[in-house]
Amino acid sequence: MSNRVKLTVFIGLIMILVLGACTGESGPATAPLELPRTEVPPTEESTTVPEPSLVPVSLSGPEAGSEMAWMDGSILSFVPAGEFTMGSGSAEAPKKTVFLGDYWIFQTKVTNSMYAFCVAVGACAAPAQELGTPLYDNSIYANYPVVGVSWDMAANYCSWVGDGLPSEAQWEKAARGASGGQFPWGNANPDCNQGNFAGCVDTLTDVTKYAEGASPYGLLDMAGNAFEWVNDYYSENYYNSAPFENPTGPSSGEFRVVRGSGFETEFDQVTSAIRRPAGNAYHNRDLGFRCVIQDPLPIAPMCQLPSYIPSAVVSSGECQSPLVEVGASYCEFNRAYTSVDLQDGASYEVLTDGYTCDDAVIDGQRRLTCKGPDGTTGEVTVCNVACSTSPDVTGASPVCDSGYGLDPSSSSCLYSPVSAEPGVAGCPAGYVLIDRGEQSSCVSGLGADGLCPDGTYFDSQYGACASPSAGELAPYGLNAPDLAAQTYQGCLAGFSYSPEFQCCQPSLGGVYPGCPLGTRFDDVSQTCIPDQLRLSGPGCVTVKINMLQCNEPFQIAICKKIKTESGCIKNQVYSCSWNEGAGGCKYEK
Numbered sequence: 001m002s003n004r005v006k007l008t009v010f011i012g013l014i015m016i017l018v019l020g021a022c023t024g025e026s027g028p029a030t031a032p033l034e035l036p037r038t039e040v041p042p043t044e045e046s047t048t049v050p051e052p053s054l055v056p057v058s059l060s061g062p063e064a065g066s067e068m069a070w071m072d073g074s075i076l077s078f079v080p081a082g083e084f085t086m087g088s089g090s091a092e093a094p095k096k097t098v099f100l101g102d103y104w105i106f107q108t109k110v111t112n113s114m115y116a117f118c119v120a121v122g123a124c125a126a127p128a129q130e131l132g133t134p135l136y137d138n139s140i141y142a143n144y145p146v147v148g149v150s151w152d153m154a155a156n157y158c159s160w161v162g163d164g165l166p167s168e169a170q171w172e173k174a175a176r177g178a179s180g181g182q183f184p185w186g187n188a189n190p191d192c193n194q195g196n197f198a199g200c201v202d203t204l205t206d207v208t209k210y211a212e213g214a215s216p217y218g219l220l221d222m223a224g225n226a227f228e229w230v231n232d233y234y235s236e237n238y239y240n241s242a243p244f245e246n247p248t249g250p251s252s253g254e255f256r257v258v259r260g261s262g263f264e265t266e267f268d269q270v271t272s273a274i275r276r277p278a279g280n281a282y283h284n285r286d287l288g289f290r291c292v293i294q295d296p297l298p299i300a301p302m303c304q305l306p307s308y309i310p311s312a313v314v315s316s317g318e319c320q321s322p323l324v325e326v327g328a329s330y331c332e333f334n335r336a337y338t339s340v341d342l343q344d345g346a347s348y349e350v351l352t353d354g355y356t357c358d359d360a361v362i363d364g365q366r367r368l369t370c371k372g373p374d375g376t377t378g379e380v381t382v383c384n385v386a387c388s389t390s391p392d393v394t395g396a397s398p399v400c401d402s403g404y405g406l407d408p409s410s411s412s413c414l415y416s417p418v419s420a421e422p423g424v425a426g427c428p429a430g431y432v433l434i435d436r437g438e439q440s441s442c443v444s445g446l447g448a449d450g451l452c453p454d455g456t457y458f459d460s461q462y463g464a465c466a467s468p469s470a471g472e473l474a475p476y477g478l479n480a481p482d483l484a485a486q487t488y489q490g491c492l493a494g495f496s497y498s499p500e501f502q503c504c505q506p507s508l509g510g511v512y513p514g515c516p517l518g519t520r521f522d523d524v525s526q527t528c529i530p531d532q533l534r535l536s537g538p539g540c541v542t543v544k545i546n547m548l549q550c551n552e553p554f555q556i557a558i559c560k561k562i563k564t565e566s567g568c569i570k571n572q573v574y575s576c577s578w579n580e581g582a583g584g585c586k587y588e589k
Helices: 007-019 112-120 151-160 168-176 481-487 554-561 565-570
Strands: 067-069 075-079 082-086 096-100 103-106 227-233 256-259 275-278 287-289 304-306 324-332 335-342 347-350 356-362 365-372 377-383 404-407 412-415 431-436 439-444 457-459 464-466 495-498 503-506 519-522 527-530 540-546 576-579 584-587
Touching: 075 168, 082 168, 096 168, 103 168, 112 151, 151 227, 151 287, 168 227, 168 256, 324 540, 335 377, 335 540, 347 356, 365 377, 439 464, 554 584, 565 576, 565 584
Parallel strands: 227 287
Antiparallel strands: 067 075, 075 103, 082 096, 227 256, 256 275, 304 412, 324 335, 335 365, 347 377, 356 365, 377 540, 404 412, 431 439, 457 464, 495 503, 519 527, 576 584
């Protein structure tokens, strides 16, 4: 923690910033989470500058439910050390008191957008495309849980972001809290406002949708929507012999443990203590995962991030846009459908060829039921009929977090750290002025999304952002190349550290993280916008509707019928490929 960081390192930073020194050795990061340390020799000039008298900084440390953005686009929640009640009282899961050290855990399941980022940098294999689920790389479903992943794929992803899958005990404490409630929200019987269970939606939903079902530590989607892999091997009688402190499961076994519940789970099967076995290679349309970060290291910031619109309110001059909510996507009689709820009196226009929508009032709600080709995305524009048709410009503007500057040509946020020394007008927007006796410094504060820069949390006593492991000295957003090289623990696999820019650059091309959780990238405005909405004209919003893959692609049927290698080659136009090992013609996407 920060109280273990030597004060002399910070004094060195202050002297570097005062003198404007920009030197520093540039040892390359050779592996994920590792970066050679740079020893900074004192300069001749620095010996003549008196050291300022610094008031020691005191940190409160993260509190229960503290949030921290992570470099894959996830948000971590903090679970403090302590005892909790584990188990349900059944023979397989008897109630017992367990002690766990503190840890950080993903606030939501890993989303399609997060996983697609890992695939794009070459660190993860693509998930299986399960029938009845959206395509994982379709932006309209960026915030849906990734499914079609085996235990090995899930464990690989969590290793890539810095640690691993949670243990059974870690998952259960994060879901139930220290008191061991029956459900994440307590002991009240579940309903469709708290999660996505059988009869509620009948398909996957956005991982941020059910705020009413949040756990005591602020975790979402811990019940319903999709089951989750955890790290432990499965043993029916493990609870009887599990240690009191930090149990991690049996040392070996035939199966792994699956926790939680899915969108087809009945209400009486969603309690947080239920545990199920599954083989490592198993995958399904309602099985995902989340990761745990035991000790978040100060990973260097990304050199580029997308800009974003921080609010769900999309302004359109003085003309109010109508409320629109894209509902469930589902398969019925082998046809793909998506529902869209509208306000009464709103007009709409289907923009995509091959799509049709039926307008009806269902249980008092006006609803469009739209159908279209399998696995495709369409658009519908919905307008307030009371608005004029004269041109207008939306008042919403993209923003960047502290340490980043907006590039007008690309609408991207480029890492642009600033001097810690305040200017005549104080600190730039997004920074906080910290008074340390004879020395005042600008340090990173909360962004427009209410979060600190990736890898830092807001410390209530410090009044600014700090790293869980490097404390207040982690130079996020500050122009301090030597301290950055000493502090940052490298980059994610697929990226390399740039001493010149003090950030992580892609090793293979220009692939950077996608949009923050709860937003998606809009091709028109080239920024991340609140999920489902696209900036549009006066009094109008455009929503994207996605159709599930309800049938096998017709190419699969064509390729299956071909029995010879020559015939298979002749049908490459249908993506047919001869599989020598299987002795058959296969569809290869």
